Amino acid sequence: MKQNNFSIGVIGVGHLGEYHVKHLKTIEKSKLIGIFDLNNKRASIISKRYGVDNFNSQSELIEKCDAISIVTPTESHYKIAKTILKYGKHVFVEKPITANVRDANELIDLAIKRRLILQVGHIERINPALLALSDYKLDPKYIEIQRLAPYSVRGTDVPVVLDKMIHDLDILLSLVKTPLKEIHADGLSILTESIDMAHARISFQNNTIANITSSRIAKEDIRKVKLFQKNLYCTLDLLKGSAEIYEIDSNSNSNIKVPFEYKGKQKTITYTKPIIKDFDPLRQELKNFINSIAGKEKPIVDGINARNALALAIKINKLILKKTD
Ligand code: NAD
Numbered sequence: 446m447k448q449n450n451f452s453i454g455v456i457g458v459g460h461l462g463e464y465h466v467k468h469l470k471t472i473e474k475s476k477l478i479g480i481f482d483l484n485n486k487r488a489s490i491i492s493k494r495y496g497v498d499n500f501n502s503q504s505e506l507i508e509k510c511d512a513i514s515i516v517t518p519t520e521s522h523y524k525i526a527k528t529i530l531k532y533g534k535h536v537f538v539e540k541p542i543t544a545n546v547r548d549a550n551e552l553i554d555l556a557i558k559r560r561l562i563l564q565v566g567h568i569e570r571i572n573p574a575l576l577a578l579s580d581y582k583l584d585p586k587y588i589e590i591q592r593l594a595p596y597s598v599r600g601t602d603v604p605v606v607l608d609k610m611i612h613d614l615d616i617l618l619s620l621v622k623t624p625l626k627e628i629h630a631d632g633l634s635i636l637t638e639s640i641d642m643a644h645a646r647i648s649f650q651n652n653t654i655a656n657i658t659s660s661r662i663a664k665e666d667i668r669k670v671k672l673f674q675k676n677l678y679c680t681l682d683l684l685k686g687s688a689e690i691y692e693i694d695s696n697s698n699s700n701i702k703v704p705f706e707y708k709g710k711q712k713t714i715t716y717t718k719p720i721i722k723d724f725d726p727l728r729q730e731l732k733n734f735i736n737s738i739a740g741k742e743k744p745i746v747d748g749i750n751a752r753n754a755l756a757l758a759i760k761i762n763k764l765i766l767k768k769t770d
Pocket of ligand 1: 456457458459460461462481482483484487516517518519521539540541566567568599600608
């Protein structure tokens with residue numbers, strides 16, 4: 446018989462963990478059992494604010510739950526996730542999955558062996574602006590992604606490539622499903638001991654090229670994606686939630702069509718600004734986790750997807766470090 450409700454706990458209730466608590470309290474089929482955080486002062490605040498039990502130990506919480514959401518710093522993901530999987534419970538872990546590929550592989554194997562869900566919080570995969578492209582046949586040949594943010598101490602436990610660029614590497618690998626050919630990367634450490642600004646030029650075996658820039662030392666937040674392919678060009682603003690699509694000779698019903706002539710033939714550029722769906726990606730991702738546990742859906746980003754993005758991020762960071770040594 447199918448289970449109706451799944452009992453969930455949240456480990457790590459800092460900045461992002463609070464939002465996990467907020468959503469898991471009200472998502473259908475999720476029963477939020479409690480929280481655990483090494484910082485008991487913070488846990489007490491969240492416990493009072495949301496009326497959830499604050500557990501004294503991680504294991505006590507895990508024992509009472511079917512699944513746990515891990516929202517702690519990267520370094521702790523592997524150990525906590527492994528413990529939960531060994532208890533036979535499902536795991537949602539924030540990105541990056543782990544600090545290294547070996548640990549990620551171990552978690553993937555463990556989840557497969559125990560038939561458990563291992564899902565990773567690569568939330569940008571369901572950014573509403575990106576999803577606006579799902580009606581188009583995409584085969585991008587040139588991709589540009591920029592993700593810049595003002596400095597914040599959160600996330601500086603890892604290099605910018607593992608904190609910010611990894612979102613775009615996951616998006617990239619979901620768009621281009623061809624093996625990698627070559628990677629060139631440069632970067633700089635400015636405020637922290639690890640790389641704070643990075644640029645990678647990634648080429649794939651189908652000759653697609655991607656230029657990705659990430660920085661955590663910027664004046665303002667910018668998150669932009671540009672895709673170019675034969676007869677189609679689009680720009681996305683992942684922060685503001687907008688998409689603009691230009692197509693050549695399309696039969697789209699947009700009424701903005703600009704004629705142009707090429708080699709004596711009349712052609713048109715069609716401009717479309719799709720309506721972006723209004724939803725909260727974190728809530729959507731957590732709902733997908735619950736539905737995946739229930740066997741109704743597949744995780745949007747599973748352990749393997751997350752491991753692949755991590756492997757690429759680590760490769761890029763190593764290339765940068767080689768040049769900056
Ligand atoms: P944070 O520092 O605000 O919160 C982390 C919390 O974890 C703190 O309260 C800390 O006391 C607690 N903690 C640390 N080690 C612990 C342990 N071993 N057991 C229990 N609690 C522990 O950090 P944050 O910004 O909330 O980030 C947490 C995670 O979320 C990171 O992995 C980060 O990469 C990820 N994150 C993802 C996104 C996204 O867009 N998907 C955005 C922000 C952060």
